Amino acid sequence: MKQPHRIDSESPASPLADGVGAIRSRGTVLEVLLAFLKLGLTSFGGPVAHLGYFRAEFVERRGWLDDKSYSDLVALCQFLPGPASSQVGIALGLGRAGWGGAMAAWVGFTLPSAMALILFAAGVTQWAALxxxxxxxxxxxxxxxxxxxxxxxxxxxxxxxxxxxxxxxxxxxxxxxxxxxxxxxxxxxxxxxxxxxxxxxGHLPPAQHRDYxxxxxxxxxxxxxxxxxxxxxxxxxxxxxxxxxxxxxxxxxxxxxxxxxxxxxxxxxxxxxxxxxxxxxxxxxxxxxxxxxxxxxxxxxxxxxxxxxxxxxxxxxxxxxxxxxxxxxxxxxxxxxxxxxxxxxxxxxxxxxxxxxxxxxxxxxxxxxxxxxxxxxxxxxxxxxxxxxxxxxxxxxxxxxxxxxxxxxxxxxxxxx
Known part of the structure; x- marks a missing residue:
């Protein structure tokens, strides 16, 4: 399996400067988990809002990737069946910390709401009148x-x-x-x-994509x-x-x-x-x-x-x-x-x-x-x-x-x- 291309975003030759958008640096699984756990606890408003939160957090604040790479990733996930915002999160975690990062991104973003709904289900099950x-x-x-x-x-x-x-x-x-x-x-x-x-x-123009x-x-x-x-x-x-x-x-x-x-x-x-x-x-x-x-x-x-x-x-x-x-x-x-x-x-x-x-x-x-x-x-x-x-x-x-x-x-x- 190929490893993601590593590059220093501060370098003048950085792809972040020319729009290709390689990964700025490798991170840890824990870093990815904590970043997505914060979003999993605060990202209200549905998938469109989630994508906005992701851009603010990972493009603007943390600089994990550039705007072009992020937009390209969003386009892919909207093209595929499934939950687009979760798929974007999985890919972001993959690019940052490999397979462990992909799982950490999903866990952090998904478990808070899943646990809340399971607790609500427990209430509905225990108290039928509810x-x-x-x-x-x-x-x-x-x-x-x-x-x-x-x-x-x-x-x-x-x-x-x-x-x-x-x-x-x-x-x-x-x-x-x-x-x-x-x-x-x-x-x-x-x-x-x-x-x-x-x-x-219309036919879509060709584009250059980052390596995950x-x-x-x-x-x-x-x-x-x-x-x-x-x-x-x-x-x-x-x-x-x-x-x-x-x-x-x-x-x-x-x-x-x-x-x-x-x-x-x-x-x-x-x-x-x-x-x-x-x-x-x-x-x-x-x-x-x-x-x-x-x-x-x-x-x-x-x-x-x-x-x-x-x-x-x-x-x-x-x-x-x-x-x-x-x-x-x-x-x-x-x-x-x-x-x-x-x-x-x-x-x-x-x-x-x-x-x-x-x-x-x-x-x-x-x-x-x-x-x-x-x-x-x-x-x-x-x-x-x-x-x-x-x-x-x-x-x-x-x-x-x-x-x-x-x-x-x-x-x-x-x-x-």
Whole structure:
């Protein structure tokens, strides 16, 4: 395996001065862990905000890489399925302190929110009345506003023309007609096929990329492992009739196929756990609302679901098991793709297919906004008014999601009283 290129950023010949952006110096695993732990405790606001925090911390304050290298890394992680901000963090840790740094970055950024959601799940499990309380109903209602905000923003950026808007509509109709994981995956595949063969996009200019110390052989092994697990896990689960392995396969599949950010993981996970009776819609949406009030990546919602599930999951073991299952694809993809990024981004067909996939993702999220989010949360005019107010506070007043979630929980208590 190649080692990352080392260079002194103060040297006049430093690539940091000419935009190539090699690593300034090697760091330690502990340094990476502490840096990302701080962000894991304070990074509220979703993936876009996370990327802003990362830039301020690692480009401006610490100087681990330059702006061009950071922008290039963000582009790669938005191109790949999975949680973009977590993948950027994994790559930053890899570049700073090797494989240990990649793991330290993920642990530091992910565990604070995962632990908070597992604790919330413990409360829901121990006190069954909590899931039917006014505060939890307020969390379910605010989920309507959060998903609506995601649809609003994603539609504007990912469906800029009639063709992609049409792909989104067809995807939504397909998911509503086939309300299961197969409908959602089918919609994403249809979007990719339409984009590949019908869309017209401009060719991207070539660019120079920094070396993260991952050889093409290592990258190929990781990408191959990603594909093998995606294909084999469901078949093995079916062959051995293992409910636990089936759940792990569904969460791995969700982590491997989610395009467009953490909000899109909701419909895939809902289709994986609600129809089978592992988790009720009410409990699922309560956790999703709570996930808006904690820092870090939204994919840690998987830890909440694992903690509220019945045996063999449940509690800390179940939460951490499903947390790993949903994040493993992100790790394999981003590290495996780094040495191939230039050739990937230069393929016009890949770019067109991804544009179609992103449009289909908007449709998948539209369908989820109706079922299960709307149907499980909006039961009265008061509920609709609260959801509308929360949407206005998020989109137009631009209040922090944490504050909006807390206000909605208080409003839910007041309505119940």
């Amino acid at each position: 899931s039917h309380s006014g505060a939890v109903h307020g969390l379910k209602v605010v989920a309507v506003a959060v998903v609506a905000q995601a649809v609003w923003g994603m539609a504007r950026s990912l469906c800029p023309d009639r063709l992609r808007a049409g792909v989104a509509v067809v995807a939504a109709l397909l998911v509503l007609a086939v309300p299961a994981a197969v409908g959602q995956i089918g919609a994403i595949i249809v979007g990719g096929v339409v984009g590949r063969w019908v869309l017209t996009l 110390g991952v050889s093409k052989v290592t990258g190929a092994i990781l990408l191959g492992l990603f594909i093998v697990l995606l294909a084999v896990l469901p078949m093995v689960a079916a062959a051995v009739h293992s409910p636990a392995l089936s759940v792990l396969a569904k969460f791995y599949q969700a982590g491997a196929l989610v395009f467009g950010g953490g909000h899109v993981v909701l419909p895939l996970l809902q289709a994986g756990v609600v129809p089978s009776g592992l988790v009720s819609n009410d409990v699922l949406l309560a956790g999703y609302g709570a996930a808006q009030a904690v820092p870090g990546p939204l994919f840690t919602f998987a830890a909440y679901l694992g903690a509220v599930m019945p045996s063999p999951f449940g509690g800390w073991i179940g939460g951490l098991a499903l947390l790993l299952a949903i994040f493993i694809p992100a790790f394999l993809l981003v590290v495996g793709a780094l040495p191939y990024w230039e050739s990937l981004r230069q393929r016009d067909g890949v770019q067109r297919a991804m544009a179609g996939v992103n449009a289909a993702v908007v449709g998948v999220l539209v369908a989820a906004l109706y079922d299960p989010v709307w149907t499980s949360a909006i039961h009265s005019r008061a509920d609709f008014g609260l959801a509308l107010a929360a949407f206005g506070l998020l989109v137009y007043a631009r209040l922090s999601p944490v504050l909006v979630v807390l206000l909605s929980a208080v409003a839910g208590l007041m309505f119940a009283a």
